[in-house]
Amino acid sequence: MTIAENLRQVRIRMAGAAQRAQRSPDEITLVAVSKTKPLALIAETAAAGQIDFGENRVEELWEKAEAAAAAGLDRIRWHAIGTIQSRKAKLALGPPALQSHPGKGAVCMVHAVDRPKIAQRLSRLAADNHRQLDVLLEVNVSGETSKHGFSPAGLIDDLPALLKLPALRYCGLMTMAPYVDDPEEVRPLFRQLRTLLQELRHTFPPAQFQQAAWRHLSMGMTGDFEVAIEEGATIVRVGTAIFGHREYE
Numbered sequence: 001m002t003i004a005e006n007l008r009q010v011r012i013r014m015a016g017a018a019q020r021a022q023r024s025p026d027e028i029t030l031v032a033v034s035k036t037k038p039l040a041l042i043a044e045t046a047a048a049g050q051i052d053f054g055e056n057r058v059e060e061l062w063e064k065a066e067a068a069a070a071a072g073l074d075r076i077r078w079h080a081i082g083t084i085q086s087r088k089a090k091l092a093l094g095p096p097a098l099q100s101h102p103g104k105g106a107v108c109m110v111h112a113v114d115r116p117k118i119a120q121r122l123s124r125l126a127a128d129n130h131r132q133l134d135v136l137l138e139v140n141v142s143g144e145t146s147k148h149g150f151s152p153a154g155l156i157d158d159l160p161a162l163l164k165l166p167a168l169r170y171c172g173l174m175t176m177a178p179y180v181d182d183p184e185e186v187r188p189l190f191r192q193l194r195t196l197l198q199e200l201r202h203t204f205p206p207a208q209f210q211q212a213a214w215r216h217l218s219m220g221m222t223g224d225f226e227v228a229i230e231e232g233a234t235i236v237r238v239g240t241a242i243f244g245h246r247e248y249e
């Protein structure tokens with residue numbers, strides 16, 4: 001199967017899930033997770049019409065964003081989707097030369113802000129670059145200790161301070177569901193994330209908190225993106241179904 005065909009199949013499955021939930025497919029963004037994959041495959045995917053790409057390691061994101069821009073792939077929007085170590089926070093904003101063109105080869109969203117310290121650091125870096133950074137807050141809804149992210153209750157406690165960081169815009173929530181054989185098992189987790197977003201809209205309304213947008217739910221990967229869409233995902237992050245299996249992580 002070619003990448004273009006894989007992409008087409010994923011989009012058909014996304015549309016089917018949206019239809020089952022009486023949602024418009026237009027409100028769901030597919031992020032193609034290209035981690036470990038070379039630029040040539042990214043170029044092939046972009047040529048098939050894909051615009052949003054995600055990388056979980058910020059070094060790799062930086063290198064690919066630079067290489068893609070140099071190769072003329074300047075329509076790509078990059079998403080930093082993985083956990084960020086504090087000392088590497090700077091890389092999450094992407095190469096400085098691209099930062100003045102958000103949406104044109106630059107990082108457009110950081111998905112996995114999982115602790116106050118990383119939020120503070122990203123806000124400082126974004127302010128230094130005279131830009132506002134769109135972020136999502138990662139929530140550990142499953143409560144698994146191996147997973148990163150705020151607990152739902154911890155997030156509510158931390159938000160008053162987070163919402164004062166000047167250069168971040170809180171666009172919504174992100175979660176990583178555990179790997180399971182049957183995606184129905186993680187449906188309740190996706191539902192919980194959606195409920196939490198609704199709670200945030202009421203408790204920290206955008207009309208009152210300038211930094212709050214509360215628009216997005218980034219949830220769903222190759223094994224469970226259809227269930228995630230049925231439960232309200234606005235962004236799905238899909239790697240394997242588009243690029244095939246990864247040889248390493």
Ligand SMILES: *Cc1c(COP(=O)(O)O)cnc(C)c1O
Pocket residue numbers: 033035056081082176221222223237238239240241
């Ligand atoms: C790798 C990765 C994905 C995509 O995983 P697949 O199962 O290959 O679709 C999504 N989100 C994050 C944060 C990832 O690291």
